[in-house]
Amino acid sequence: MIPLIGWLNERAMKWYTVAASFVTAGLAVSLFFSAGGGEFTRVWWIPGIDASVGIHLTGVGLYVAVVAACVGALAILYSIRYMEPREESYGPTRYYFLTLLFVGAMIAESMADSFLFLYLFWELIGVCSFLLIAYDYRRSRARDAGLKAFVVTxxxxxxxxxxVVTLWTAMNRIGAEDPFSIGGTIQAALAGQIPHHMLGIAGVGFIAAAVGKSALFPLHIWLPDAMEAPTPTNALIHAATLVNAGVYIVARTLPMFTVLPWWLPTLVWIGAISALLTAILALLERDIKHLLAFSTISQLGFMMAAVGAASVFASQFQMLNHGIFKALLFLAAGAVIHTTGTRNLFEMGGLRRSMPLTHITFAVGAAALAVFTLLNGFWFDNAVFEALLVNGHTIPLVMLVLAVILTAIYAFRMYWLTFAGERRSETEAADAPWQMAVPLVVLAVGTVIGWLYVGRLAAHLGTVLVYHDIPPIVPGALLQYTFNTALLALGGVTILALVWLGMRWSRHGSPVPEEPRMWADLVTDTKAFGDWLWGLPVVVMRAFAALISLGQTGDLNYNSLWLALGFIAVLVMLLGWG
Amino acid sequence: MEVLLPIVVLGGAGLLCYVIGRLSLSRSLTGCVALVAILGSGHVVYQLSESLDEGIVVGWPATGPELPLQSYLRADHLGIFLAAVALLLAGFVAVYSMRYMHRRNIGKFYALLLTMTAGIIGIGFAGDLFTMFVLFEVMSIASFILVAFEREEWEPVEAGVKYLVISTVGGLMALLGIAIVYSYTGSLDLAALPSLLAGDAGSAQLLTVAALFIVGFGVKTALVPMHTWLPDAHAAAPSGISAMLSGIVIEAGLITMLKALLAIGLANTGLLLVLIALLTMFVGNLVALRQSDLKRMFAYSSIAQMGYIFMGVGLALGYSNIAAFSGMRGGLYHILNHAIMKGGAFLCAGAFLYLLGTRDMRKLAGIGRSLPILGVCFVIFALALAGTPPFNGFFSKVLLVRAGADVGGWGLFMAVMLILNSVISLFYYVGAINTVVFGPIPDNRPKRLKPMPFLIALPIVVLAVLVLAMGVYPDLGLMIVDPAAQQLATMIGFG
Amino acid sequence: MSPYAATGIIMVVIGLYAAMTRKNLLRVVLGLSIMARGVPLIFIVGGMQTGTMSAAQSIVITIIVIEAVTVAVALSLVVAAYNHNKTLSITALRRLKG
Known part of the structure; x- marks a missing residue:
């Protein structure tokens, strides 16, 4: 019931950490299968403001918790070898402590039934991510990236x-017994007890929070910079914890805002724009980790659009799948970087022979990413489209379809550049040691078979989500349905085109198209765009600071003058109002 | 008599400290005397709070005023809150200064520290305007001398002169306001004044008095644009005193202003205070961005934090029907939290200064790694000041935003501004962490630093633990904040 | 407003003016002193108006004591400043800014 407490008071003995993380993962999974209609525990935390700490196992939260626990455990196992060269200079204690705290906070957040508690862990995740991104503190870029991630989120x-505070106020006004309870608040909102303007403020707030945390447009700028973090941390941030929190929170509070007509379409638009924009950026990127970062944003865009289409199930299933295959891709990419020592795609290539295991797992991940055949990504995207079509969002739908096609293209571009063709650098490359390999294999297997559980998951969600509307889904029927849609044709065409392209490229031995490089520099220098968005407010802020600082002359006469002026201003204002 | 006791104990012990320090030149002995005095008056304050809970109002003199006007003290929840915070912080500073200060003037130092604390406690317990003013000046004069304590250096002298002139001008303006009130009513009793002045509400004289109070006491509170002395004084003072100044003295100025304004029946000051608060937090946070001096940066951040506190207080005054309690609770809770976390931050900066002799962050780079325990404490204080969980600053931020949400509309906008400011402040807090803890160690620093005295590290660590404890279990603070906030809310309600 | 009260307020304004314009530290301190003489006048007037002269007297004496202490501290700081750079000009006190 309380695996999270085990997470929090951890010391850094590495294997102990690994053991703890796996035990937690096991507990989380068992909870997942055992929890029925949502277990409920509640402890008074701050009697002064009637705040309690409730633990409520909702379906949505469990998804997040399971993903976080499992991926977290695998990433920690992977870290043991990956982090070895750095340990001497940086100290592993900090790393393992923060990682555990990070995952633990995520699990706690996903299970909390108290807005205050949720917010507390939400920010705790932010603090941990800052400290983890800045882990490599000798490089000023890592420190700056940590600051940026922290401030933007x-x-x-x-x-x-x-x-959160608005809802607290509203709940207090109606005299609720536990004003922070999420379930209670949703009930009150559905019963129409919370005034619409307050609900509107809360709705805007939740969207802003999700956009910041999930790195959606226009606050996506921090995620590529966050690539300065150690690779296992990236896997955690991208697949398991940080970014999922944003989607989680809108999915969790969705029923509350169904009364607001503008709320869902906003989510769809934000999701669609993010998905398409970052898919384009990913296509042009040369750094493998940055590419994966953009791909994450793109995928989160899909999830957000799915929530906006009121298809919570679709978004949750996507989150589960994405968590698995993105972690796989990151860890595999980490193995590649570990051996080749470069992050530039154009310096890799031909690793197929020297790293067979990594090659296969990466291919599985890339295929999943690329909406390939029966793997879960493919199945899932259809579900989103279905939901969107039903709700009649045509333009975002077109954008999403485009994004899917681009996703397929960039996934294969990445794969070809890394593993196919000839070696373009002289470095030695070999497969990773077992601590790094095991997570890869487990995740790859998970990617292949994960979608089979769809029916079970749907049934489960239907039972535990009291306030959401989840239709029961049977795998067989769904499969049939999926293959009957027109989208199958689209998928098929894409696959054929890609296979053909790939074969052509491998036959001609030139998987490196030169043109995209030029595009990358011409069309959109991704870094410059992000820097502009980030830099402008900072410049404005600094300019104001300089201006105000001029008033601090240090001269006693001026100080007295300020005092007299202050008095006159106060007097005039008081008399004016009086 | 009981209510006078903490002040007498502290004052008497101050004299004793001076004599002992002069004769023995022993830092430990003098410090221990001071500590005993602080603990003793803490005990008295605790007893006062217990008898207050039983409904007994303790005043001094015990017999009611026979003369038409008499100065007197009276214990109430607000006074106990202020006394508790002041004594808590003074205790830590007393321990810290046993090793931090030089032995030469140690007696004078502790005597002034105790006098200042006595003045703060007196402000809380004062029952009439003039007593409050006298004790306010006692606190101020002690703090002038303490800021300029190391007068062999240039910086403290310059800061002390500026602080003294500006602060005295402000104090005299407030005294002018008191004189005007007196010449209209012939009374200075805080409890009696509201009814005496009820007929004059909104008159030009009363508004002038309100303006005099806001500006006069606002100088001490470092409201923009009367804040100009603060960065100089707080950066130049000995670090323990910086902690006291930022942690409690400017807040005592706020309590003084609040009591004075409540006595004259508010006179529409709430909205004005909120506007000034907005200005104050923006100025404090933006200018803090430019600082490379660690203590000066914390000083500017104190200005910003005063803005947060004033936001709560101003909302409570301006919207007394809906936000009186929540605003006061947010403001007072932030006073308590700020005393702990800013006090700790200054002590931490002082410890670095003690070792390396510099406050420049670039020269301090990486010191947090050489001293891991202090480094962790520094991170805790900085993150707490930025309002991140699980530290205490987070919870007072939630309470302040609650006050804004209670008001709704415009108040909510102010709350958003407050959070925006806490995001801006993140730039320099995290920037400071990045430099002081994670930054590269300069080449010219000696490999072996002198050992950190235990008594310097101890208060810092305990404060950091307190920051964490109050963040995880905020009820610790609410226990003493809520009665005081309730009392103030009642006073506003009837004012 | 009685002429005494007016005089008191004028003295306060003079003191404030001195703090704003004088470049000599001693003159600034003198300005403070003048301010602190003006306010008691108003207390005296108030005592006369409300018939609480005895209270006003005790208040005024207390104010004078406080003022004397403040000026003593101020002068000692002025001496310290003078010892540092051998001038009483306020413009020498501008090293701390920004």
């Missing part, structure tokens, strides 16, 4: 805090 947090 905190912009989203403004919204969440306002939303």
């Amino acid at each position: 905190r912009f989203g947090d403004i919204g969440l805090l306002v939303a």
Whole structure:
């Protein structure tokens, strides 16, 4: 029931950490299968403001918790070898402590039935991510990236805090016994007890929070910079914890806002724009980790659009799948970087022979990413489209379809550049040691078979989500249905085109198209765009600071003058109002 | 008599400290005397709070005023809150200064520290305007001398002169306001004044008095644009005193202003205070971005934090029907939290200064790694000041935003501004962490630093633990904040 | 407003003016002193108006004591400043800024 507590008071003995993480993962999974209609525990935390710490196993939360626990455990196992060269200079204690805290906070957040508690862990995740991204503190880029990630996500947090406190106020006004309870708040909202303007404020707040945390447009700028973190941390941030929190929170509070007509379409638009924009950026990127980062944003865009289409199930299933295959891709990419020592795609290539295991697992991940055949990504995207079509969002739908096609293209571009063709650098390359290999294999297997559980998951969600509307889904029927849709044709065409392209490229031995490089520099210098969005407010802020600083002359006469002026201003204002 | 006791104990012990320090030149002995005095008056304050809970109002003199006007003290929840915070912080500073200060003037140092604390406690317990002013000046004069304590250096002298002139001008303006009130009513009793002045509400004289109070006491509170002395004084003072100044003295100025404004029946000051608060937090946070001096940066951040506190107080005054309690609770809780976390931050900066002799962050780079325990404490204080969980600053931020949400509309906008400011502040807090803890160690620093005295590290670590404890279990603070906030809310309600 | 009260307020304004314009530290301190003489006048007037002269007297004496202490501290700081750079000009006190 309380695996999270085990997470929090951890010391850094590495294997102990690994054991703890696997035990937690096991507990989380067993919870997942055993929990029925949502277990419920509640402890008073701050009697002064009637705040309690409730633990409520909702379906949505469990998904997040399971993904976080499993991927977290695998990533920690992987870290043992990956982090070895750095340990001497940086100290592993900090790393393992923070990683555990990170995953633990995510699990706690996903299970909390208290907005205050949720917000607390939400920010704790932010703190951990800052400290983990800046882990490599000798490089100033890592430190700056940590700062950037922290500050940008905190912009989203403004919204969440306002939303949480507004709902608290509203619940207090109707005299609720436990004003922070999420379930209670949803009930009250559905019963129409919360005034619409307050609900509107909260709705805006939750969207802002999700956009910041999930790195959606226009707050996506921090995620590529966050690539300065150690690779296992990237896997955690991208697949398991940080970014999923944003999707989780809108999915969790979705029923509350169905009364607001503008809420769902906003989510769809944000999701669609993010998905398409970052898919384009991913296509042009040369750094493998940055590419994966953009791909994450793109995938999160899909999830957000799915929530916006009121298809919570679709978004949750996507989250599960994405968590698995993105972790796989990151860890595999980490293995590649570990041996080749470069992150530039154009310096890799031909690793197929020297790293067979990594090659296969990476291919599985890339295929999944590329909406390939029966793997879960493919199945899932259809579900989103279905939901969107039903709700009649045509333009976002077109954008999403485009994004899917681009996803397939960039996934294969990445794969070809890395593993196919000839070696383009002289470095030695070999498969990773077993601590790194095991997570890869497990994740690859998970990617292949994960979708088989769809029926079970749907049934489970239907029972535990009291306030969401989840239709029961039977795998067989669904499969049949999927293959009957027109989208199958689209998928088929894409696959054929890609296979043909791939074969052509491998036959001609030139998997490196030169043109995209030029595009990359011409069309959109991704770094410059992000820097502009980030830099402008900072410049404005600094300019104001310089201006105000001029007033601090240090001269006693001026100080007295300020005092007299202050008095006159106060007097005039008081008399004016009086 | 009981209510006078903490002040007498502290004052008497101050004299004793001076004599002992002069004769023995022993830092430990003098410090221990001071600590005993602080603990003793803490005990008295605790007893006062217990008898107050039983409904007994303790005042001094015990017999009611026979003369038409008499100065007196009276214990209430607000006074106990202020006394508790002041004594808590003074205790830590007393321990810290046993090793931090030089032995030469140690007696004078502790005597002034105790006098200042006595003045703060007196402000809380004062029952009439003039007593409050006298004790306010006692606190101020002690702090002038303490800021300029190391007068062999240039910086403390310059800061002390500026602080003294500006602060005295402000104090005299407030005194002018008191004189005007007196010449209209012939009374200075805080409890009696609201009814005496009820007929004059909104008159030009009363508004002038309100303006005099806001500006006069606002100088001490470092409201923009009367804040100009603060960065100089807080950066130049000995670090323990910086902690006291930022942690409690400017807040005592706020309590003084609040009591004075409540006595004259508010006179529409709430909205004005909120506007000033907004200005104050923006100025404090933006200018803090430019600082490379660690203590000066914390000083500017104190200005910003005063803005947060004033936001709560101003909302409570301005919207007394809906936000009186939540605003006061947010403001007072932030006073408590700020005393702990900013006090700790200054002590931490002082410890670095003690070892390396510099406050420049670039020269301090990486010191947090050489001293891992202090480094962790520094991270805790900085993150707490930025309002991140699981530290205490987070919870007072939630309470302040609650006050805004209670008001709704415009108040909510102010709350958003407050959180925006906490995001801005993240730039320099995290920037400071990045430099001081994670930054590269300069080449010219000696490999072996002198050992960190245990008594310097101890208060810092305990404060850091307190920051964490109050973040995880905020009820610790609410226990003493809520009665005071309730009392203030009642006073506003009837004011 | 009685002429005494007016005089008191004028003295306060003079003191404030001195703090704003004088470049000599001693003159600034003198300005403070003048301010602190003006306010008691108003207390005296108040005592006369409300018939609580005895209270006003005790208040005024207390104010004078406080003012004397403040000026003593101020002068000692002025001496310290003078010892540092051998001038009483306020413009020498501008090293701390920004």
